[in-house]
Amino acid sequence: MDAHRTELNAYDPTIAAAIAGEERRQADGVEMIPSENYTYPEVLAALGSVLTNKYSEGYPGRRYYGGQEYTDAIETVARDRATALFRAEHANVQPLSGSPMNQACYFGLLNPGDTILAMDLSHGGHLTHGAPVSHMGKVFNFVRYKSAPDRQGAIDFDALLAQAKEVKPRMVLCGYSSYPRDYDYAAFKRVADEVGALTMADIAHIGGLVAADVMRNPFDAGFDVVTTTTHKTLRGPRGGMILCKKTFAQKIDSSVFPGLQGGPHMNNVAGAAITLKKAAEQDFRDYAVQTLRNAKALAAALMAEGVTLITGGTDNHLMVMDTVASFDLDGRAAEETLDRIFITTNKQVIPDDPRPPLRPSGIRLGTPACTTRGMDEADMTRIGGWIVQALRRHDDPLAIERLAETVRDFCRGFAVPGVSNI
Ligand SMILES: Cc1ncc(COP(=O)(O)O)c(C=O)c1O
Known part of the structure; x- marks a missing residue:
């Protein structure tokens, strides 16, 4: 793989730089899009x-x-x-x-x-x-x-x-x-x-x-x-x-x-x-159990701050936050705010949403990717706190900058499978 990477760097630096940039992005932030994950080095x-x-x-x-x-x-x-x-x-x-x-x-x-x-x-x-x-x-x-x-x-x-x-x-x-x-x-x-x-x-x-x-x-x-x-x-x-x-x-x-x-x-x-x-291995079962525990912990941390979650919580790996009810922000603004502090989510329609899909009433959050990196319930509580602070103070650039630094420092403690020398 590394030999192939060296060849790519030499032949097409534009694409090589974009791949390296994506590796850095995946390592620097908390990935909370529920449909994403980090696959195994063996699969790569x-x-x-x-x-x-x-x-x-x-x-x-x-x-x-x-x-x-x-x-x-x-x-x-x-x-x-x-x-x-x-x-x-x-x-x-x-x-x-x-x-x-x-x-x-x-x-x-x-x-x-x-x-x-x-x-x-x-x-x-x-x-x-x-x-x-x-x-x-x-x-x-x-x-x-x-x-x-x-x-x-x-x-x-x-x-x-x-x-x-x-x-x-x-x-x-x-x-x-x-x-x-x-x-x-x-x-x-x-x-x-x-x-x-x-x-x-x-x-x-x-x-x-x-x-x-x-x-x-x-x-x-x-x-x-x-x-x-x-x-x-x-x-x-x-x-x-x-x-x-x-x-x-x-x-x-x-x-x-x-x-x-x-x-x-x-x-x-x-x-x-x-x-x-x-x-089929025990490690994967442990991972799946932790994914669910992390989702419960994140949901609890958000709800403790008064955030509205659709259906009032979660029984799986994901949750949907009503950002309009919780922060008077539509889903796109919430997604963009969280991008600025390196927490990646996606805008999401809520049941019978009166708003259009590109400016919906919520965002979707999930724990599969961050659990793969080894994050646990205490980490979810921390992340939940950062999400709430960012959405409450979205128009305070200094607060957002500080949160971004905190999230990046935090992420340095968690390796990304298949990504070395970041
Ligand atoms: C329930 C469900 N079915 C099907 C798909 C489609 O998968 P793909 O994006 O790989 O085409 C998705 C993707 O998000 C999904 O959530």
């Missing part, structure tokens, strides 16, 4: 390997190109590790990322125009769950259910059943990008069974927490299909995986290839295999 090695040179259209033993001795072995190991870890009957590890994995499921299991009952986007659902701006929202008929933010984000399953009876979905979809609670998958399954719908859970965000068994596994409730990204709480390379019952294996595989994609990115598949090996 696989990503930067010669596997990127190889075309492997098809599946192990059934490829359209020769020379698959090693790629077949890698993909088979990745699939076996995925099925074992998630208690799934079948795994497809080829989706290039989270969005194509979901598209492959819809197209593989449904027909265009079919109805999918999915979480309202402002209550936590993802773009691929049928946002009008996404192609999926144009191809399928997405109908929305909501959570009750004033009842800790509870989902009213009687209302969901009534809605399901009315709209007759072909699929009940649960999953989220900004919902701070766990799901009652068994209750979703009962609703789906009543109306004869398929069940799909998109656990893109919480894949690592489910793998470590610190959050519920949808397969324990009999779900048909589960999708996850590999780069969020799972801490792997960018990518997606589809896990499903055996009866859907053929449809899912042919929907991924040749339905949606061409050649899989075998360097990523190798990275996913390494990630899945790591995720």
Whole structure:
């Protein structure tokens, strides 16, 4: 890797400097975007390997190109590790990322125009769950259910059943990008069974927490299909995986290839295999437990200062802060203020947000990345205090400058996996 870096420095100093700058940025600040993480050095090695040179259209033993001795072995190991870890009957590890994995499921299991009952986007659902701006929202008929933010984000399953009876979905979809609670998958399954719908859970965000068994596994409730990204709480390379019952294996595989994609990115598949090996170890379970503890500690520190968190707290790795209610600042201004003190967050719509997505009412915070660096509950309490001070004193440049120095000094005490000589 280092030899390659020297070559890059010499050949293309512009790109080399940008990579070095990004390394410094990732080390200097507290990363609180809940969908981000620091992957393992072993995964970085696989990503930067010669596997990127190889075309492997098809599946192990059934490829359209020769020379698959090693790629077949890698993909088979990745699939076996995925099925074992998630208690799934079948795994497809080829989706290039989270969005194509979901598209492959819809197209593989449904027909265009079919109805999918999915979480309202402002209550936590993802773009691929049928946002009008996404192609999926144009191809399928997405109908929305909501959570009750004033009842800790509870989902009213009687209302969901009534809605399901009315709209007759072909699929009940649960999953989220900004919902701070766990799901009652068994209750979703009962609703789906009543109306004869398929069940799909998109656990893109919480894949690592489910793998470590610190959050519920949808397969324990009999779900048909589960999708996850590999780069969020799972801490792997960018990518997606589809896990499903055996009866859907053929449809899912042919929907991924040749339905949606061409050649899989075998360097990523190798990275996913390494990630899945790591995720089965006790160290990863400890990491997942700590991620949840850190989220609770950060939420408690913020709420102790009077901050409004959507649903009043968190049961997973993320939380959504109503910055308008808490600080009279919209989400963009809050995000930019925290950027100035090296705490990275993202602006976020809140349930039924009256504001537009680029100037929403809140921000989203999460603990997966900072837990990877070894931060604990006491650190979360400190960080919570800095966030509140910065948002309260956002128009005081001196206060912001002092906080920025404090955060940078603090971060120097925590290494970034895969990044040396900062
Ligand atoms: C729930 C959920 N599904 C799917 C995706 C899409 O993943 P990607 O960005 O890798 O396409 C995301 C990404 O944030 C997500 O949160």
